[in-house]
Amino acid sequence: MTAQASEGLDAPAVARLLDEIGQRLVLAGENPYKARSYSRAAESLQLLVEPLEQVIAAGRLQEIPGVGAALSETIRRLHRTA
Numbered sequence: 001m002t003a004q005a006s007e008g009l010d011a012p013a014v015a016r017l018l019d020e021i022g023q024r025l026v027l028a029g030e031n032p033y034k035a036r037s038y039s040r041a042a043e044s045l046q047l048l049v050e051p052l053e054q055v056i057a058a059g060r061l062q063e064i065p066g067v068g069a070a071l072s073e074t075i076r077r078l079h080r081t082a
Contacts, residue, residue, distance in 0.1 A: 008079040011052040015045035017078050018071075040066035041075070052079055 009017075022038030025031075044065045048055065055061055056079060061072035 007051075007053045009052075009081060011045045011048045014052060014075055014078045015042040018042035018045065018075070021074075037066060037068075037071065041071050045075070 018038045019042040022035045022042065025035035025038065041064070044067065045052070048064065052075075055064070056076060061067050061075055062069065067075065
């Protein structure tokens with residue numbers, strides 16, 4: 001996976017993981033709206049023009065379309081897993 005030097009996973013890498021989580025939720029028969037929310041957040045992260053590290057540091061994850069409180073915490077955790 002792509003990672004930025006010691007800053008954590010970048011937005012495209014986190015987006016790929018969110019997409020995978022969404023697909024796994026569908027396969028597990030989970031709520032389709034929950035699965036779609038992961039995919040929607042992944043799409044938004046793919047379009048992010050500023051580094052994910054900066055968005056997280058500024059506390060603006062929830063400004064990204066499709067990202068609420070729960071997904072913002074998931075994104076933070078995935079970002080730190082580099």
